Amino acid sequence: MIKYINNAEDFTSDSTTLVCSQRQLFFYHTDKKGIDFRDPKLESFNRQKNKEAALYVLKNQLKVKYILKYWNFRLQAPLNEIITNDCDLVYQDEGIYLYRLREKDLIKEELEKIFVNDSVLRNGSFENWSQGPHKKPDFFEDGDNIFEGMVTREEKEVRVGKYSVKITGDNFNFAQNLSYFEDYKGKSLTCFAWVKTNVPDKYRIQIYDGIDSSFSKRHSGRGGWELLQANHTVNPSVKFVTIRVIQAEDTGKVDDVAYVDGVILVKGDWNTFYLYVLHMKRR
Numbered sequence: 001m002i003k004y005i006n007n008a009e010d011f012t013s014d015s016t017t018l019v020c021s022q023r024q025l026f027f028y029h030t031d032k033k034g035i036d037f038r039d040p041k042l043e044s045f046n047r048q049k050n051k052e053a054a055l056y057v058l059k060n061q062l063k064v065k066y067i068l069k070y071w072n073f074r075l076q077a078p079l080n081e082i083i084t085n086d087c088d089l090v091y092q093d094e095g096i097y098l099y100r101l102r103e104k105d106l107i108k109e110e111l112e113k114i115f116v117n118d119s120v121l122r123n124g125s126f127e128n129w130s131q132g133p134h135k136k137p138d139f140f141e142d143g144d145n146i147f148e149g150m151v152t153r154e155e156k157e158v159r160v161g162k163y164s165v166k167i168t169g170d171n172f173n174f175a176q177n178l179s180y181f182e183d184y185k186g187k188s189l190t191c192f193a194w195v196k197t198n199v200p201d202k203y204r205i206q207i208y209d210g211i212d213s214s215f216s217k218r219h220s221g222r223g224g225w226e227l228l229q230a231n232h233t234v235n236p237s238v239k240f241v242t243i244r245v246i247q248a249e250d251t252g253k254v255d256d257v258a259y260v261d262g263v264i265l266v267k268g269d270w271n272t273f274y275l276y277v278l279h280m281k282r283r
């Protein structure tokens, strides 16, 4: 096997390969020290349930550049998703598949970090889909009239990062509830979301605290990405805070499509989208 790996690709000395054989998962370091079955760092990879998190560990902590898979190895998520979405098949022979992890665009990667770190909303860039591409993205458990099959992971119409969310339907709210809503009593919140659609005046975003609501303007429907913005002051008797990152008017047209991406929710009352631009450019 060592011979195979060495011959299959021109490895550099710091390349590490994750080998998936039988049910074992182990490393091969190309400095020819051999195979390490019990690298403790592998545990931190195995613990990850979320694909993006697992990918991060694989690349940045374990420094893995290649994945070698035997045909009879049963891949589990999230490794399965990583091979499907983040790897190129570079060599295939007699039931052995060698994949190379794709280098990611650094700017996009940095942008995703900004979303993770600074936004009150979780997974606002819709990069995480641990239930699979046809279930709701992580942390978006709420909403009205959102049914199976309406929400899918989108790979082509993307504004930030690798994915956006595509929603097909009518008269719905697609939302995320804030966990510590009492922290926002009487405080201001501003939500920005990129929305793309060619349906005029149907879609907008809304912040709702159980008593008061605030809305953005509606998307023009000209077919491009438009940055929508909603400003809200949370009622002191707040019951919950739900961020409807997209809301569709009841028009009776169930085939209408909209894409949402790059949602951020920040504390404070911001009247321009410069804040958003600052977030995008920071670093």
Ligand SMILES: [Ca+2]
Pocket (backbone or CB within 6 Å): 124, 125, 126, 127, 158, 159, 160, 161, 162, 163, 164, 261, 262
């Ligand atoms: Ca995204």
